[in-house]
Amino acid sequence: MLVPNSSFSAEQAAGVFAAADEKVWLEGPAGSGKTSVGVARVLRLLEFGVPAESILIFLPQRSLAQPYLEALRAPSGYHGGQVAIHTLGSLSLRMVETFWFLIAEEAGFKHPQDLPTFLSLEMAQYMMSRVIEPLLDQRDYFHSVRIERARLYSQIVDNMNKAALVGFPISEIGARLKSALAAGPEQAHIFDDAQACAQAFREHCLARNLLDFSLYVEVFKQQIMGLPQARAYLRSRCRHLIVDNVEEDNPASHRFLAHLLETCQSALIICDRDAGFRRFLGADPQNARRLRRFCDVSLELKDSVVMGAEMQALSNALAAQLGAAAEAQQADPRLAIISEAHRYHPQMVDWVADQVSRLIAEEGVAPEQIALLAPFLSDALRFGLAEALDKRGIAARSHRPSRALRDEPAARALLALARIAHPHWRLAPPGMDIAFALMTAIDGLDLVRAALLTEMLYRGGKLHPFADIQSAAMQDRITFELGQRYDALYTWIQRYIDAKQTLALDIFFRRLFGEVLSRVGFGFHRDVDAGNISMNLVDSARGFRWSLEFMSRYDEPVDLGLEYVKMVDRGLIANFYLRDWLADSDGAALIAPAYTFLLSNRAVDYQFWLNIGSDGWSRRLYQPLTHPHVLSLQWPAGAVWTDDDERELDRRTLRSLLLALTRRCRRAVYLGYSELSESGYEGRGLLLETLQAALRRLPREEAHV
Amino acid sequence: MKLSADFAFTQGSLGDYADCPRRFELRYLRRMRYPALEVRQALDYEARIRKGQRFHKLLQQHLLGVPADLLARSLADDDELRAWWEIALSKGLDGLPRERRAETTLESSLAGQRLLAKYDLLALEPGGEAVIIDWKTGARLPLRKALANRMQTVVYRYVLASAGAQIYGGPIPPERIRMDYVYVAAGGARLSFPYSAAQMEADETRLTDMVGAIDAAAEFPLTEDERRCRFCNYRSYCDRGEAGDFNDFDFDDAEEDEDALALDFDQIAEIEF
Known part of the structure; x- marks a missing residue:
């Protein structure tokens, strides 16, 4: 059975x-x-x-x-x-791919006898940049918008996805945004520009058999x-x-x-x-x-099989504070909260690490039953937490979607070495990138010695052999062993340059990885994370090559390696792979943005809510070109988005987030608060306000907190 | 180290274990992705794999109702692929039972583990023959004995016999099962392997022993036969030499690995920008 x-x-x-x-x-x-x-x-x-x-x-x-x-x-x-x-x-993708030759012509593709090319998020951003950059320069589109170009492109992609998912033609994007959000001509222009870009991108795709998410969903439906x-x-x-x-x-x-x-x-x-x-x-x-x-x-089903009575009470109290109908409390919600206020952010990080350590050592909690959650996870916070936990002998894993590909050290090292190995690109990296690359690539090389090597041996965009260091004392300081490793890397790159046979960039990465970096004495040897990140970079560069090689049927061919590196430099948001997210959850505490934790739909015994003063817990991202509510099915035609709507949205967002989090927490929530945030400002966001107000409403009794 | 809860054995993973327990450990237990090259001639290898995948896709499309002439029009720029396609149509489907299922996966249980087989084509006649067709695009025909002993032959027939009752309309007597390898690059040469109850029993013993050994293994030693490392992308992990030569590579193995080189869109999560 x-x-x-x-x-x-x-x-x-x-x-x-x-x-x-x-x-x-x-x-x-x-x-x-x-x-x-x-x-x-x-x-x-x-x-x-x-x-x-x-x-x-x-x-x-x-x-x-x-x-x-x-x-x-x-x-x-x-x-x-x-x-x-x-x-x-x-x-949608599977069905469009299978039945492509039966529908391509009717769907408006210009080359129905050719195969389709499906675009991942990365490739959609790149293709969007190819279409839009000329428009930005020639027609001065978005001149008043101050955000990174990569986010500009991705928001146009997002608008098109919303059109396909909600069910309106992409030709209505601008009008919908304008009628709800345009307070003046300047803003109206921005939405007109967003509309024109979406239309141009769609035409570009139809002319080249390219299918981004919005288009293959649309073709599936239609x-x-x-x-x-x-x-x-x-x-x-x-x-x-x-x-x-x-x-x-x-x-x-x-x-x-x-x-x-x-x-x-x-x-x-x-x-x-x-x-x-x-x-x-x-x-x-x-x-x-x-x-x-x-x-x-x-x-x-009404009853939670996850939350204890106190956690249930906390969940109810927070939701009631944010406008949900109040429910009779069966337990004291304060018993589900542990908090301590700190003046400075690093003190909060240390306190969090101490509490995690105590839970594991004294209460026998499994590390994977602990989630450290923040609205956003900056490099500094991630690094600080990981370091603090590591010092206490606790393994941690972290996941952050919406990260640029270039942000991962292994990828950065490969990209910096690729630039040196392709001098004809004329994209020699700055010395600091080389120092980081050497430190990552060579096992045992710390940043100080990597910086010394860079200072002495990286000139005019080229590496030079270890023997070029004249001072014996300096050679001793680097050590002969590390010098040999450096030379092995230098020699491999120099031979590649001398051979004058440029490889496809993904193949270059694979060879460099297999022939040097993953060998004994190098930084990627037996390093699972470096292997996985390198593979993601290879996948990305290969997908790029395949798409553009196919495009050469329709467009002028480009130097694929150079074009790829330039794309990464623009801050492309990397594909976020679920396999990385799902792997190896045992034995490690999770550090993640709160919404990323919710993606896995799993419950844990303890959650730590970090930076509770931040307004990131309730505020939506700054998205000047799109709006998830205005571009939804529920938004009434012609209605105007007001400040009241924004405030109400903040409350609803926070309510659903807190319900989602508490309902995935069995025992207690630790609140990490510092008067001064990471960037030194005092934060008093809606989460902090809600927690304080909810607790104030409770009958006075001996507080657990 | 445990197998993950969603793991299922396949002919590929069992073949990896038979080749090198260390490779099995790295690939399936530690799920380590490792971008080192399989062969020195990376672009030739890639082109060959992609062509094989496209060929399999064409047959799947055709069997799901896309007319052959429409598909043939997309092959104008590839003579070799067009030749494979024409041979598959003219010879590969000859004399097969009428009910045909492309790209079907069957799953079975064995020694407390799941065993999975993904078929290019199953052609069945309830009460009649049950034929497994496996398209091969390699130009060299392997020795019949080697193919009979191949993990794919063992797993595919066994899984159909043990898990095919529902699609056959009742238990399939092993004697009704046949596995045909069709070599489209060798003029459509067909190597057929009938099945029997005795063979099924022997296969079950062999598979049970292997799965049991993996389940019980405390260590996953590196193979002593270094020739098996030539095309293994974990070579540098194990300090075992350089990438092998394209011309020595057996594409029959790679054809069964549908994830080879493919970017799996299912793996890419949606994110907020």
Whole structure:
């Protein structure tokens, strides 16, 4: 038997053991056991004899698939076909790729007989830059906007994604933003420019068979869904639907699911109450609820199987403070909070590390049951925490999406060495980059000696052999052994330059990695992180090469290596790989932005909320070219976004974030506060205000805090 | 070290273990990605892998309903691929049972672990034959004995026999199963391997022993046969020489690794800008 009968509440059992032709809507707060129902339901269907390949598990993001994958791979599992797990993006891409030659012409692509090129986030930004940069220079677009160009491009990409997900033509982006947000002609111009750029990018893509996320979702909706072969395929593969976290999905997913629900045999639609924190990625919880009408049965789970009574009380108190209906408290929420105020930020970091150490050493908490969360994770905070934990012998792992590729030390080292090895690019790196590259590349070389080597042996954009150091004392200081390693690296690069046979840049990285940097005596030897980051860089450079090689059918060829390095220099936001996120969670505390933690949808025993004075906990990112709410299905046409809307949004954002966090915390939240923030300012954001107000409302009694 | 909860054995991972336990450990237990080159002639290797992947994709598209003439139009600039395609259409599908399933995956349990096989094509006739077709684009035909002993032949037939009941409409007698390797670059030469209950029992013993050995292993030693390191990208991790030569590489293995070189869009999360 795959599914034990006894481990579920009555409500859960009703979802798990529903008939094989029933459609069930299941709702409840995070941590109430909904995903357990979803997982058991899949196993139950297989037990019924439903063919695995007729089951589709549909999720808003891939990271949520883990509990399903693990259950399906359990040793006592079924024998048969494979259950499909998809997001809207993955299914759209797969279907467009498969049926491309049947739909390319109708979809408006200029070369329907050629293969399509699908663009990752990185490539979409690059292609966008190729289209837009001439416009910025020639037509003075966005002249009053002061943000990095990479963020400018990515916000235009974001607008196009919203159009595809919400369901309006890209030609309406500018008008929608203007009617809600344009306070004057200057702002109206910005939105006009954003509109023109989106249109230019779309035309560029159609002329070259390029498909960014917005375009392949659009083609899936418009062309694929009308194709008899594709419909037949989907009908056979989607007879039984399991949809989890439907509230985090977007209107395009909801429309697709509505279509499937009309014809599928059974369904379980799982909705997380009070959630929808992925609004910035198009989540629309209100729209999700419309799917309820397709279901025969509606079930609700109320009780958390994660939170203790005190944590539940804290969750309620914070939500009530931010406008949710107050619930009678069964416990004292103060017992779920531990805090200590500090004057300076480093003191807070030390206190956090001490508390983590105490939890592990004295209370036997497993490190992976501790999450250190901040609204944003700066390099300084990440480094400070990792160092403080390391000093106490605690392993930590951190994940930060939305990071530039060049920010990772291993990638930076490879890129700096590539610049030296390609003098014809005329992009010799500054000395400090070389010093860091040498320190990263050569095992045992510290920054002081790396800087000395750079000072003595890096001249005119070239490295020179170790023997060029005239002073024996200086050679001794570097050490003969490190000098030999330096020479091995220098010789490899010099031979490459002398051979005058420029390799594709990704191949260059792979050779440099395999022939030098991963060898004994070098910095990447047996270093798992360096290997993974190098591989991500290789993937990125290779994807770039493939796309541009294919583009040479339509455009003038460019120096691919040079073009790639320039792109990275522009601060391209790297693809964020889920495999890095999911790997090796055992034995290490997590350091992450709060929303990144929520991506994994897992609960921990203890959370540390850092920088609670920061307004980043409630404020949305500064996005002058886009707006997740105005470009949503729920925004009334013609309405104007006001300061009151912004304040209300702050409150709603914080409420859903705090509910999401507390419902994924079993025992206690530690609050990390310093009067002066990392940058030396006093912060009094909405989270701090909310915590103080919520605690003040409680009856006076001996405080735990 | 434990296998991850979502791990399933495949012919590739078992083949890796048979070649070198250390490689198995690095690739599947530690999930270490390592960008060193497999062969010195990296671009030739890449082009060859991509062509093989495109060929497999073409057949999948065709079997899902995209007309052959439409697909053929996209091959105008690649004579070799067009030749493979024409041979696959003219010879590869001859005489097969009518119900055809492209790119189908079956999963089975074995010795407390999952075992998975991803088929290029399954052609079945309920009550009749169950044929596994595996397209190969290598120009050299391997020795029949080597192919019979190959982990792919062992795993694919065993998994179909043990997990194919639902798509066949009942348990498949092993004698009804046949695995055909079709070598499109060798004029469509077909090497067929019938199955039997005795062979299935022998395969089960072999696979159970291997899976059991991996499960129980406390150490994953490096192979002593350095020839096996020539095309292994962990060579520098183990201090084992230089990349091998393209002309000596067996593409039959690489063809089964659909992740080779592909950028997996599923792995890329959406982020806020």
